Amino acid sequence: MPQNRYKEILQKSQSLFALLLMIVLMTILTDNFFTTGNFWNVLRQISVNLCISVGMTLVILTGGIDLSVGSVLALTGAVTAGLLKNGIAIEPLNILIRYNTFGAVSAGLFLGLILGLFNGVVITRFKVAPFVVTLGMLTIARGLTMLWTGGYPITGLGKFSVIGTGWFLGIPLPVWVTGIVVGIFMIIMRKTRFGRYVYAIGGNEQASHLSGLNVKRVKIIVYAICGLLSAVAAVIVTARLDSAQPNAGISYELDAIAAVVVGGTSLSGGRGSIAGTVLGALIIGVLNNGLVLLNVSPFWQQVVKGFVIIVAVVIDRSNKSE
Amino acid sequence: MNNLEKKDIILEARGVTKKFPGVIALNNVSFKVHRAKVNALIGENGAGKSTLMKIFSGVYQDYEGQILLDGGEVKFTNTRDAQSSSIGIIYQELNLIHNLSIAENIFLGREPLTPFKFIDYNKMYRKTSVLLKELNLDLDPRAPISGLRVGQQQIVEIAKALSLKPKILIMDEPTSAISDEEIATLFKLIKLLTDQGVTIVYISHKMDELFQISDRITVLRDGRVVDSFKTGEVTEDLIIQKMVGRPLKELFPRTHTVSGDEMFKIENCTLVHPTIDGKYTVDHVNFTVNKGEVLGIFGLMGAGRTEMLETIFGLHPNMSSVDVYIDGQKTNITNPSGAIKAGIGFVPEDRKLRGLIMMMNVRDNINLASLKRSEKMGLISEKLEEEYAGQYVEKLKIKTPSLHQKVANLSGGNQQKVILAKWLATNPRILLLDEPTRGIDINAKREIYALIDELVKADMSIVVVSSELPEILGISDRIVVFAEGKKKAEFGREEATEEKIMKAAIP
Incomplete structure (x- = not known):
């Protein structure tokens, strides 16, 4: 095996080592950390962030960013919940369309895809910075959420909430959902042309274009995927709370970016992996969970989390510059 | 002392x-x-x-x-x-x-x-x-x-x-x-x-x-x-x-003779100047390349040579017009992927900026433009990838510790060979090379000249843009001289001299 592969593996196992260290520490410091119940608890807690982070990884790999994921989550969750509970009334025709769980979830996912598609098209067609376009979408989707919900939560969603609370084969359903998403995208990123092109475009957009890659199309698809996965996360959030909150998902974009970056993906694009992001999300999840168990004040939790993010990236940087 | x-x-x-x-x-x-x-x-x-x-x-x-x-x-x-x-x-x-x-x-x-x-x-x-x-x-x-x-x-x-x-x-x-x-x-x-x-x-x-x-x-x-x-x-x-470290044999190996028919014809290649109205960066250029021929294009900086190659390759679809004929067939090219499908490859002047994905490895760079053939049922087969890339590493004598080496760690000459390999992998009939030996050492240069000779012998048509006169004179079968976006002169291999070319190139 070539030398730089060893180095790569060593660097990857560095974050794995950090995670194990944290697990050991938390196990020593608290009584309830290393228990089966808490194990699933952590995984369930990170399932939402990780689902979004997978989409964010793709976007960041192309050298972009998506700030709208939290708002898209809120809007698609609210739409799913609203359709499920109230259906859609078309008043002039006096028709009320009712939705079952499958229909409502599909509608939410479709909406997420469309919102992401919109981001991607504006970014590539009009050459606007992703930061700006998705910042606009952040506000638009939040506003639409308020309009749709009137500012009130939509609660009481019936058996839909099983998706958030149920178990299957001894594993919580949200963990299933995110696990499947992670699995699919690991294969896509490693084994398909699309995945390779994402890396290539992030590494050198001009060279990719010259090599005949359809740069615009790949980028549009990436943003659409990010929107879609935000909507998948919305299904989990909404089902778990058995309600859609109009202010759901606030600052989720930052958690997702944090997981991606802690996982070793470069913000300038071209370098990183889904596996890294899984580790990043786990590190942040274990940290959150542990600090709660340690009864650390939520205010301090934020401070610690911030430092962990910075330290992780500093270590990553110094590895790369060697 | x-x-x-x-x-x-x-x-x-x-x-x-x-x-x-x-x-x-x-x-x-x-x-x-x-x-x-x-x-x-x-x-x-x-x-x-x-x-x-x-x-x-x-x-x-x-x-x-x-x-x-x-x-x-x-x-x-x-x-x-x-x-x-x-x-x-x-x-x-x-x-x-x-x-x-x-x-x-x-x-x-x-x-x-x-x-x-x-x-x-x-x-x-x-x-x-x-x-x-x-x-x-x-x-x-x-x-x-x-x-x-x-x-x-x-x-x-x-x-x-x-x-x-x-x-x-x-x-x-x-x-x-x-x-x-x-x-x-x-x-x-x-x-x-x-x-x-x-x-x-x-x-x-x-x-x-x-x-x-x-x-x-x-x-x-x-x-x-x-x-x-x-x-x-x-x-x-x-x-x-x-x-x-050893006596250098001829720098420009030449074993091919042009015998083929016309392969590639460019008519009225025009690119408008990005800022000045009514001015052209490439001004109604015509030329042809035969099967198995090396056409050298010489010009000073700013003569519009690079821009002309870019126009042919479909990089300026909204600002240019050109009639491209390949093997007598009129071909409409509006983007690089169209050009590749038509059988054209383009090695750009700036390796790092436009040629390579520096953080990717040798294998992935070589396969980038032809990844489709490594697919099996929608998934990339690593085995096929390594096979294809390995062939070119061997054929072009790319010096790399392995296929997994990042191209950033290769020497300039080997990086250039990786780009050439990427294009050869697309099975082109026509190769456009923009300053193919800039900044690479003399042994790598010689190898690239030998490769060009070998490729035209296998009936490929190659256009080489260069600002080094000895190179142009050494490898070309015909030489076209550019100045201020226009084609100024054309010489056969035998009649071309440094003086004639320079005289035509000065605006």
Whole structure:
């Protein structure tokens, strides 16, 4: 095996080592950390962030960013919940369309895809910075959420909430959902042309274009995927709370970016992996969970989390510059 | 050492060794720099030239051996240290800040100040004007770098180095990006500087330049000084032999003969000027290339050669028009992927910026434009990928420890071969090569020339754009000369001479 592969593996196992260290520490410091119940608890807690982070990884790999994921989550969750509970009334025709769980979830996912598609098209067609376009979408989707919900939560969603609370084969359903998403995208990123092109475009957009890659199309698809996965996360959030909150998902974009970056993906694009992001999300999840168990004040939790993010990236940087 | 020689040697490296992880870049190198002379340093890429220069200029501090300045040992701890000892350096890569003006770049970090500690722009512009005039560059000191051509930028770098009034000026391949006119100006300037007592260390690949301006030539190979000559006492052949370590056979192998029919026809290739209305960057150009033929395209900087290749390749669909005929068939190309489908490959001038994904490995770069054939049921088969990439590594003799090596870690010549491999993997009928041997060592050059010869023998048609006359004359079957976006002349291989080509190329 070539030398730089060893180095790569060593660097990857560095974050794995950090995670194990944290697990050991938390196990020593608290009584309830290393228990089966808490194990699933952590995984369930990170399932939402990780689902979004997978989409964010793709976007960041192309050298972009998506700030709208939290708002898209809120809007698609609210739409799913609203359709499920109230259906859609078309008043002039006096028709009320009712939705079952499958229909409502599909509608939410479709909406997420469309919102992401919109981001991607504006970014590539009009050459606007992703930061700006998705910042606009952040506000638009939040506003639409308020309009749709009137500012009130939509609660009481019936058996839909099983998706958030149920178990299957001894594993919580949200963990299933995110696990499947992670699995699919690991294969896509490693084994398909699309995945390779994402890396290539992030590494050198001009060279990719010259090599005949359809740069615009790949980028549009990436943003659409990010929107879609935000909507998948919305299904989990909404089902778990058995309600859609109009202010759901606030600052989720930052958690997702944090997981991606802690996982070793470069913000300038071209370098990183889904596996890294899984580790990043786990590190942040274990940290959150542990600090709660340690009864650390939520205010301090934020401070610690911030430092962990910075330290992780500093270590990553110094590895790369060697 | 007698006193006379002591006075003659201004700078000296004595037994200098510099190691990097895994390589010895310099191995017990001794090199004397003669006062007020042009001291040329030549060697292949990776021979250690740049490393030595970086020790002279204070970039590297951890080396074994001694550096002597005016006979006394010095140890620079940083680049500023070297600057204050009057050693200036002009790097091969341009280090200018594009959104700042010429003057701001030249005086970056040492801006003249008013008594109130504000930047004294008047003084800065005035000083810059004087410098630019000395260099025969008619530019406004307030103009931003981004508006300048590469050649002009290079001269701004030189002005920047000169503004420090160095006693020793190191130039690392200063002519690699500038036109012949600009080179002539530069050489006049070098003469002027040496007359004023400035010492020049001149690094270059271009043999004819060394013989034109240098007083002494030192050859480096594999981190060692192989030999040192007075320029008048040595021949080009001997220098090349010393550089590569063995007698170099013919640099331009030529085993093919053109016999094929017309393969590629370009009619009315036109590209509008991006900013000036009614002006064309490429102005109604026509040419043809036969099967198994190398067409050389020569022109000075800004003649529109690169832009013409880009237009053919579909990079400017909204600003250009061109009729492309391949094998008699009219082909409409609006983007690179269309061009590739039509059987065209394009090796761009700038390897790092436009040719390679630097952080990707050799395998992925080679397969990038032809990844589809490595697919099995929608998924990439690693086995097929390695097989395809491996074939080209072998065929083009790409020197890499493995297929998984990042291309950033390869030498320039091998990087260029990776790009060629990427295009060969698409099975092109026509290859457009833009400065295919820029900045690569002489052995790699020879290998690329041999490859071009081999490819046309297998009936490929190749268009080579180059600003090196010996290269154009050496490899082309026919030569087209460009100036100001227009085709100015066309010569057959037999009738072409350097004089004829230059005459046609000057606008």
